[in-house]
Amino acid sequence: MEISAAGRLEVRITAADVGKRVSVRRLIEPGVTGGGFTDTIGVLTSWDNGVVLITRKDGESVPIPESALVAGKVVPSAPARRRGPAASYEELARVASRAWRPVESERLGDWELRAAAGFTRRANSVLPLGDPGLPLDDALTAVRRWYGARGLPAYVQTATGAEGTQELLCAELERRGWVREVTAEVWTGALAPVADRAGGTGVALSRRADEAWLARYQRKGVSDVALRVLHSGPSVWFATVPGADAPAAIGRCVVDGRWASFAAVEVDPARRRQGLATAVMAALAGRALEEGASAAWLQVEEDNAGARTLYAGMGFAAHHAYHHYRAPEEPDGPERD
Numbered sequence: 001m002e003i004s005a006a007g008r009l010e011v012r013i014t015a016a017d018v019g020k021r022v023s024v025r026r027l028i029e030p031g032v033t034g035g036g037f038t039d040t041i042g043v044l045t046s047w048d049n050g051v052v053l054i055t056r057k058d059g060e061s062v063p064i065p066e067s068a069l070v071a072g073k074v075v076p077s078a079p080a081r082r083r084g085p086a087a088s089y090e091e092l093a094r095v096a097s098r099a100w101r102p103v104e105s106e107r108l109g110d111w112e113l114r115a116a117a118g119f120t121r122r123a124n125s126v127l128p129l130g131d132p133g134l135p136l137d138d139a140l141t142a143v144r145r146w147y148g149a150r151g152l153p154a155y156v157q158t159a160t161g162a163e164g165t166q167e168l169l170c171a172e173l174e175r176r177g178w179v180r181e182v183t184a185e186v187w188t189g190a191l192a193p194v195a196d197r198a199g200g201t202g203v204a205l206s207r208r209a210d211e212a213w214l215a216r217y218q219r220k221g222v223s224d225v226a227l228r229v230l231h232s233g234p235s236v237w238f239a240t241v242p243g244a245d246a247p248a249a250i251g252r253c254v255v256d257g258r259w260a261s262f263a264a265v266e267v268d269p270a271r272r273r274q275g276l277a278t279a280v281m282a283a284l285a286g287r288a289l290e291e292g293a294s295a296a297w298l299q300v301e302e303d304n305a306g307a308r309t310l311y312a313g314m315g316f317a318a319h320h321a322y323h324h325y326r327a328p329e330e331p332d333g334p335e336r337d
Contacts, residue, residue, distance in 0.1 A: 009071035015047035017074055019168055024072035026064050037070065043167035055170055057161035059183055059323050077163045085188055085295035089164040089320055090129055092186055092297060097127055099254035099261045101232035103225055109133025113146050117225040121182060121324045125155035128169060136172060144327050154327035162320035177328035184301045189316035191260055191296045195285035199275060203283035204240045213238050215246040216266055237287055239280045243268055249276035253284035260288035262298040277310060
């Protein structure tokens with residue numbers, strides 16, 4: 001916190017600092033003498049009508065009465081990473097998009113509108129990297145119209161918690177009634193340590209997801225559109241550990257320049273805690289190293305404690321959080337013209 005020469009805490013942020021990363025201290029119970037304090041760090045997303053709004057790394061927006069502030073200052077836009085490959089949010093967002101391509105896309109300025117008949121939100125949401133070329137309300141109207149014409153709900157994918165992420169856009173969407181439905185994290189790590197974990201389990205690698213692989217995949221009844229998405233990407237590999245009626249474990253990896261992405265790592269519930277997920281990732285990492293990759297990324301949900309423990313043990317660490325915001329329902333239904 002900022003402390004004056006006289007030893008007093010000071011609020012050294014103003015409404016002019018909207019969009020910057022700040023650290024503030026506030027009273028837990030404003031107006032209560034001797035009450036406690038709490039600290040909040042995040043992006044200052046608005047300062048209106050006596051209320052300060054700060055969006056934290058996990059995407060949660062924290063409203064704070066201006067009268068409750070006792071100290072505050074602007075802090076560096078992103079803390080230094082202690083491990084793992086350095087990467088900007090935009091670089092990772094573009095790599096992630098190429099690893100899970102829609103079957104249809106259209107540009108709206110610097111935004112990309114993506115659709116794949118509803119198969120996963122990632123392939124059926126707007127990726128807003130930059131300026132849409134229209135005022136925000138007009139851009140969101142165009143987004144709703146585009147998805148409505150395809151019989152799909154309108155989603156916008158955003159991110160928080162790293163340099164260049166979209167806390168301000170998140171706040172604007174929430175003001176307009178868009179609802180955050182899904183939050184997950186993107187983790188990054190060095191690739192070689194993952195490959196070094198290769199063991200004796202036989203893992204078969206293939207360029208195609210065959211019937212056996214799909215039998216283990218959690219999304220049953222995969223359509224032709226889903227298969228197109230699964231096989232999209234610069235260099236796609238599928239891993240399979242054979243099992244009795246279905247594979248004991250599977251995984252998917254996309255190699256894109258220095259990056260290798262891991263997804264769909266799934267293990268037969270009866271075969272868990274046998275090192276199969278590690279074996280799958282090690283085999284895929286080894287192939288990615290052969291193709292020149294050196295860094296890795298993956299996505300993990302906040303409540304998946306088992307996966308988070310596994311990935312942390314492999315040297316992965318959280319880079320940023322990402323969210324899918326769904327458009328509010330319209331009284332007359334979606335526009336379809």
